[in-house]
Amino acid sequence: MGQAIIAVLGLILAKLILDVVKENISSSKKTSSPGPIIDLGDTWVDLSEISSRQRESLLSKEEILLFQMLDSILVNSNYQVFPKVRLADLLTPNPNIPNRAEYKRRLRERVVDLLIVEKQNLKPLLLILTKGWQNKKAEPDQLSIQSIETAGLRYLIIKLDDLPSSSSLLKKLREAGLNI
Numbered sequence: 001m002g003q004a005i006i007a008v009l010g011l012i013l014a015k016l017i018l019d020v021v022k023e024n025i026s027s028s029k030k031t032s033s034p035g036p037i038i039d040l041g042d043t044w045v046d047l048s049e050i051s052s053r054q055r056e057s058l059l060s061k062e063e064i065l066l067f068q069m070l071d072s073i074l075v076n077s078n079y080q081v082f083p084k085v086r087l088a089d090l091l092t093p094n095p096n097i098p099n100r101a102e103y104k105r106r107l108r109e110r111v112v113d114l115l116i117v118e119k120q121n122l123k124p125l126l127l128i129l130t131k132g133w134q135n136k137k138a139e140p141d142q143l144s145i146q147s148i149e150t151a152g153l154r155y156l157i158i159k160l161d162d163l164p165s166s167s168s169l170l171k172k173l174r175e176a177g178l179n180i
Contacts, residue, residue, distance in 0.1 A: 059083055062160040063130060067114060069163075070128070073170050077180050078119050081128075085115040087144060090124050091151050110144050116178065126176050127155040132162070 059067060063083070070081045088107040093100050114128035127148060129140040140157060148155050154176050158164065164172065173180055 060160070062163065063113060066128070066130065066158060066160070066163060069166050069169055070114060070116070070173075073166060073173065073180065074116070077178075079116050079125065079178060079180070080119045080122075082115045082117065083113070085112045086110065087112060087147060090115070090127075090153070091147055106143060107147065110141070112144075116173075124153060126173070126178060127153055129155055129157045130160050131157060132159040 057064065067081060067083055074081055086108060087110040088104065090112065091107055093103045093107070097103065112127045113130045115124055116126040116128070117124050129144070131139050145155075156172055156176055158169075170180060
């Protein structure tokens with residue numbers, strides 16, 4: 001009977017030693033360094049071969065005309081117009097949506113052609129999306145429209161190849177809720 005008690009105590013001791021070893025192994029894995037961080041940011045291209053040139057303008061000729069019309073309409077108002085604002089600067093995806101990271105990436109790729117904000121606090125009020133002009137600019141995409149609508153932002157779509165007159169544009173801005 002004494003041998004049975006020694007055998008049971010031996011098994012218990014072996015189990016305790018095994019548990020301690022397993023705990024040490026798992027804790028050392030948690031605290032070990034993952035290794036050096038390697039920045040691959042610019043390795044996709046030979047930087048000595050980079051060549052850029054400045055664009056003639058931030059906007060096309062038609063977009064400049066629209067911007068100037070808006071700017072002159074808003075000159076003595078509480079509003080300001082800005083060109084080329086990323087949707088990611090205007091919208092934040094809800095944290096619990098599926099594929100949130102991909103959605104955020106796609107928002108960073110999309111741009112609002114013109115944005116009207118309150119001067120005092122730069123609150124976005126009206127987004128201007130353009131389309132047309134000799135088939136160079138397609139319709140605003142559904143992701144942009146759906147994102148803008150679910151955020152509760154107001155927007156106008158203006159054809160660049162058929163720009164409204166200043167009075168017609170003023171009417172559209174008022175219908176969109178601007179107090180001009």
